Amino acid sequence: MNDSVPPADARDVEFARDALPYMDDVYRFAYSLTRNAADADDLVQETYLRAFRSWHTFQPGSDARRWLFTICRNAFLRSREKLRHEVDVEDSDMETLAAVMNQGEMRKDGSDQLLSRVDLAPALTKALDELAEPFRSTVILVDVEDQSYDAASEVLGVPVGTVRSRLFRGRRQLQEKLRAYARDAGFASAGNPAQEPNDV
Amino acid sequence: MSDDMPMLDCRSAMQQLWDYVDGELTAERMQAVERHLDACANCHPHAEFAERFLAALHQTREDRSCPQDVRAKVMASLRDAGMKVT
Numbered sequence: 001m002n003d004s005v006p007p008a009d010a011r012d013v014e015f016a017r018d019a020l021p022y023m024d025d026v027y028r029f030a031y032s033l034t035r036n037a038a039d040a041d042d043l044v045q046e047t048y049l050r051a052f053r054s055w056h057t058f059q060p061g062s063d064a065r066r067w068l069f070t071i072c073r074n075a076f077l078r079s080r081e082k083l084r085h086e087v088d089v090e091d092s093d094m095e096t097l098a099a100v101m102n103q104g105e106m107r108k109d110g111s112d113q114l115l116s117r118v119d120l121a122p123a124l125t126k127a128l129d130e131l132a133e134p135f136r137s138t139v140i141l142v143d144v145e146d147q148s149y150d151a152a153s154e155v156l157g158v159p160v161g162t163v164r165s166r167l168f169r170g171r172r173q174l175q176e177k178l179r180a181y182a183r184d185a186g187f188a189s190a191g192n193p194a195q196e197p198n199d200v
Numbered sequence: 201m202s203d204d205m206p207m208l209d210c211r212s213a214m215q216q217l218w219d220y221v222d223g224e225l226t227a228e229r230m231q232a233v234e235r236h237l238d239a240c241a242n243c244h245p246h247a248e249f250a251e252r253f254l255a256a257l258h259q260t261r262e263d264r265s266c267p268q269d270v271r272a273k274v275m276a277s278l279r280d281a282g283m284k285v286t
Contacts, residue, residue, distance in 0.1 A: 048274045125264060144258060
């Protein structure tokens with residue numbers, strides 16, 4: 001008998017203590033992958049079942065949330081093999097500059113005022129839901145779930161450079177959606193001149 | 201970073217802006233970008249905007265949580281799988 005393997009009840013207690021509190025986080029990540037509630041429900045169940053059955057492989061003291069995200073993402077990929085084939089833009093420096101330029105335009109036309117509104121979260125949630133993969137899951141992991149670039153890289157199974165590229169591009173797309181929302185909501189003026197790159 | 205080091209130019213600072221607000225730069229680079237932002241009236245608002253944008257994005261956490269019926273289904277399937285503590 002292996003003395004390092006705790007009895008079943010102790011494992012159950014550890015799992016309940018260390019894994020179950022993250023169900024909201026896993027749900028948000030699952031929803032970002034599936035983009036619909038029914039599939040997210042199934043994916044959360046599948047994630048927790050796999051996690052429970054594999055709990056003996058979890059290293060105590062390591063990041064249980066990251067471990068759950070990885071299981072969730074792997075379970076999702078197994079159900080959607082086609083999503084393995086994704087094309088990325090790797091020039092994240094250009095993505096950063098493009099996002100900064102977009103920010104400048106938002107400030108110029110007044111749409112940045114949206115950011116101080118208390119009811120912005122629903123609009124941002126909608127914009128996040130509309131964001132295409134693989135940008136959506138990357139933004140959710142880093143910006144909503146506070147994962148580092150390294151952690152997101154591990155969860156998504158891609159290099160850190162790819163995480164940065166996806167993240168910056170996703171943020172820019174979100175800002176563009178917010179800008180359109182601001183125009184529709186009357187916060188921003190249409191037809192302002194575009195900012196020159198040198199303005200950055 | 202030494203005060204004698206040349207100031208980052210705007211383009212370099214903006215290229216590192218997201219990494220800066222994410223806290224993903226080395227300590228030295230964080231300082232260099234911070235120093236530029238403190239001194240540059242053109243770039244400082246970009247950093248402020250980026251931080252407000254990310255704060256708003258983070259707030260969406262509160263907009264979506266695991267529904268109670270899904271939570272109940274997860275717990276039921278864990279019990280079926282042999283989990284004794286619920």
